[in-house]
Amino acid sequence: MTYFAQALIQGLTLGALYAQFALGIAVIFGVMRMMNFAYGELIMAGGYAFLIVGASNPIYGVITALVVTAVLALILERIVRPLRTREATAMLVGTFAVSYLLQALATLIFGANPKTGSAGSSLLQTASVGSLSISYLDILTLCSSVVLMVLLTLLLNRTRTGLRLRAVAEDSSMARILGVRMNVVIPVAFVVSGVLAGVAAVLLVAQTGTAQPTLGVNPLLIAFIATILGGLGTFRGAVAGGMLLGLVTAFLSFYLPSSAKPFTSSIGYVAVIVVLVLLPNGLISSRNLRTRV
Amino acid sequence: MTYSQFRRRGFSVELGVLLGVVILCGLAATAASEVTSGVITQGLISLLLVVSLYIFSGNSGIVSFGHPAIAFAGAYAASLFIIEPGQKAMTVPGLPEALISAQSSAVVSVAIGAAFGAVFAGVVWLPLVRLSGIRSSLASFAVLLVVLNVANNWQDVTGGQTGLSGLMYAPSVLSICIWTMASLVVAAVYGASRSGRRLRASREDEVAAEACGINIALERWIAIVVSGAVAGVAGAIYAQYLGTLTPSMFGLDLDFLTVAMLLVGGMFFLRGAVVGALLLTAVAGIFGRIQNGGTFGFITIDPYPGLAQVAFALLTLIVVLVRPEGLAAKPPQFIANWLHRRREGKAAGVDTVEDSAEKTSMEVHS
Numbered sequence: 001m002t003y004f005a006q007a008l009i010q011g012l013t014l015g016a017l018y019a020q021f022a023l024g025i026a027v028i029f030g031v032m033r034m035m036n037f038a039y040g041e042l043i044m045a046g047g048y049a050f051l052i053v054g055a056s057n058p059i060y061g062v063i064t065a066l067v068v069t070a071v072l073a074l075i076l077e078r079i080v081r082p083l084r085t086r087e088a089t090a091m092l093v094g095t096f097a098v099s100y101l102l103q104a105l106a107t108l109i110f111g112a113n114p115k116t117g118s119a120g121s122s123l124l125q126t127a128s129v130g131s132l133s134i135s136y137l138d139i140l141t142l143c144s145s146v147v148l149m150v151l152l153t154l155l156l157n158r159t160r161t162g163l164r165l166r167a168v169a170e171d172s173s174m175a176r177i178l179g180v181r182m183n184v185v186i187p188v189a190f191v192v193s194g195v196l197a198g199v200a201a202v203l204l205v206a207q208t209g210t211a212q213p214t215l216g217v218n219p220l221l222i223a224f225i226a227t228i229l230g231g232l233g234t235f236r237g238a239v240a241g242g243m244l245l246g247l248v249t250a251f252l253s254f255y256l257p258s259s260a261k262p263f264t265s266s267i268g269y270v271a272v273i274v275v276l277v278l279l280p281n282g283l284i285s286s287r288n289l290r291t292r293v
Numbered sequence: 294m295t296y297s298q299f300r301r302r303g304f305s306v307e308l309g310v311l312l313g314v315v316i317l318c319g320l321a322a323t324a325a326s327e328v329t330s331g332v333i334t335q336g337l338i339s340l341l342l343v344v345s346l347y348i349f350s351g352n353s354g355i356v357s358f359g360h361p362a363i364a365f366a367g368a369y370a371a372s373l374f375i376i377e378p379g380q381k382a383m384t385v386p387g388l389p390e391a392l393i394s395a396q397s398s399a400v401v402s403v404a405i406g407a408a409f410g411a412v413f414a415g416v417v418w419l420p421l422v423r424l425s426g427i428r429s430s431l432a433s434f435a436v437l438l439v440v441l442n443v444a445n446n447w448q449d450v451t452g453g454q455t456g457l458s459g460l461m462y463a464p465s466v467l468s469i470c471i472w473t474m475a476s477l478v479v480a481a482v483y484g485a486s487r488s489g490r491r492l493r494a495s496r497e498d499e500v501a502a503e504a505c506g507i508n509i510a511l512e513r514w515i516a517i518v519v520s521g522a523v524a525g526v527a528g529a530i531y532a533q534y535l536g537t538l539t540p541s542m543f544g545l546d547l548d549f550l551t552v553a554m555l556l557v558g559g560m561f562f563l564r565g566a567v568v569g570a571l572l573l574t575a576v577a578g579i580f581g582r583i584q585n586g587g588t589f590g591f592i593t594i595d596p597y598p599g600l601a602q603v604a605f606a607l608l609t610l611i612v613v614l615v616r617p618e619g620l621a622a623k624p625p626q627f628i629a630n631w632l633h634r635r636r637e638g639k640a641a642g643v644d645t646v647e648d649s650a651e652k653t654s655m656e657v658h659s
Contacts, residue, residue: 035427082614088427089356093556094613100549101606107599213599217545221438228431262446269442272435276428277420 002131007254008247013138015246016145017203019239021219022226023152024196026238029227030169031189032084034091038076039223040216041102042069042194046201047211048110051117054202066198072102073194077187084182099220106213114212117205124206141203148199149239152192156235161188225268229275303478303485311567312474315340318571319470328582334466336574337473338531340567342547343554344476345523347566349516350555352489354496355426357517358548359417359433360524362440365543366413367525368532369444369451371406375399375461375533384457387449399462403472403529410525415518422513425499437548444540456539457532464533472530476523480563488515496561553609559619568621573605580604 021039028036046065054061076098083091126135156162164185167175176182200219205211222245230241245268252264315337322333346360373381373388374397381393397405421432444451451457464472483489492512495502503509532538550573558569584600612620624632 033427035431079610079614083617086617089430090613090617092427092430093356093552094610096549097553097606097610097613100553101603101610104599104602104606108603112598224431224434263442266439266442269435269439273420273432273439276424276432276435 011247011250015243019242021223022238022242040220042197044216069198070194303481332578340570341527348520361543363524364528367406367410368528370409371529406529411522414521
């Protein structure tokens with residue numbers, strides 16, 4: 001029972017983190033049908049910012065990380081703006097190139113070896129409740145995810161900007177005809193994505209205490225699986241997909257025989273292929289994604 | 294056969310020029326210094342990979358991120374046959390006895406790689422050919438991730454992260470040239486075949502093609518099998534050239550490099566594959582030398598790790614933004630003028646139909 005509860009706690013924290021990763025991708029996919037491969041590098045940049053600035057004062061570190069990721073997201077938006085009218089593949093390759101560029105720049109500036117620091121390491125202490133143990137960082141992860149999702153829900157459902165965002169995600173050409181300004185709405189989505197990346201970066205770096213140019217690769221792949229599982233372009237789907245993936249990963253790592261553990265991520269990728277082939281709109285589908293002639 | 298019949302089968306002047314470029318590269322590689330020759334050889338190997346990507350992506354219009362997985366499969370199958378049985382028994386004890394003792398010559402092993410690449414692609418892509426556009430690209434990316442994950446962890450069979458080593462043959466410049474030229478011919482002949490033309494029709498307009506009775510999934514499947522065979526050759530040659538085979542050789546870096554090369558050159562054109570692969574290899578090679586530091590004439594440069602990648606990514610990004618159809622999509626002005634004059638002088642024949650078809654496809658994408 002304790003073992004199960006421990007797995008559940010682990011699953012929920014992982015799920016919360018993964019849902020955050022996935023939301024960052026889904027927000028952008030929703031408004032411009034673009035799979036943002038450079039999202040992982042936003043996290044990487046935020047991670048370096050937090051590690052370097054946060055060494056003296058964690059609060060400043062968090063702020064710097066958020067500013068860096070948000071600004072980078074805005075720059076990315078400017079770069080891919082000309083690609084908006086082109087087919088999805090061009091955007092895919094554009095963000096792939098930006099991702100490669102940022103990774104190479106990080107190697108150029110910080111070197112290829114991991115940089116270590118102590119930013120946020122105090123969070124790694126664990127609290128015990130009965131026979132269960134949970135680290136402060138896990139609690140922080142859960143809380144920050146809940147807070148971010150509440151804020152995002154409020155933004156989407158209670159503000160005019162949110163209304164416009166949802167309108168663009170639903171049908172971008174119709175929204176444009178009705179006077180929604182794409183050059184305002186899409187940057188907002190990128191900033192939201194950047195902030196999500198910044199928080200994710202802080203949580204990741206606090207966990208491991210290291211940053212390297214390839215820091216963002218794993219979060220990107222996780223977000224990639226989660227958004228496709230949940231249905232590309234829906235916000236609910238991204239959260240559900242992330243949660244599901246986190247829970248499944250945690251339970252597999254607790255219950256799978258150790259010889260099979262390295263193959264856990266393959267299960268996720270195979271699930272992606274199965275979902276794409278059998279349920280092209282994901283587990284939670286949105287009507288507007290169907291292509292019409 | 295008359296010239297126009299040859300042309301309809303894919304043997305155009307353009308193919309001749311491309312084959313000539315490969316021969317020139319081969320000659321340059323034998324004449325140049327060791328470093329330069331290495332860069333040129335790498336360019337030709339990249340070209341092999343990019344051609345295999347072109348066969349599928351260029352004709353179907355779907356960017357595949359899964360080709361390194363096929364290349365790895367082919368390289369793995371080929372490499373197994375050119376490693377000492379004693380060494381195989383140590384690194385990959387999980388294989389059946391027959392495979393551990395099996396051995397072959399270099400050429401046969403490359404052929405085995407081609408066959409395995411084709412089979413692998415044919416089986417894995419069976420469900421994927423039904424997908425279009427971005428979904429197909431993402432699914433092929435997932436295929437690559439599965440293959441990398443399995444290859445990295447299935448220690449007994451793939452050798453895990455350290456992979457296979459002790460490949461007995463290193464390919465000569467001549468054999469690399471021959472394989473590259475063969476792949477170009479395969480790509481041109483496939484492109485001119487019925488299946489290739491049907492697939493390009495589906496690329497231009499999926500709905501219209503389907504309405505004309507084209508079975509898009511079937512044509513895509515044929516393309517991926519042909520493309521898989523070439524990818525298998527490319528992987529096998531790449532592994533032989535380096536003398537080892539590890540999953541990380543076929544990781545996300547190679548994935549990005551090959552896709553970028555094809556897009557920079559021009560995804561819908563065989564000449565695009567050649568221009569992209571050779572140009573970007575040259576850029577990477579030049580910046581790679583600067584990045585390693587050293588003295589160039591009067592200038593001394595400190596080493597900057599990552600510089601070559603920055604140059605590579607910037608160039609790709611600029612081309613994707615500024616010339617989305619690729620650098621080689623339209624011929625340079627003086628060649629265009631010459632072609633125009635040549636066509637003006639010629640009476641209307643079978644060729645005109647094809648030329649106008651090519652022209653419209655260019656207009657659609659420019």
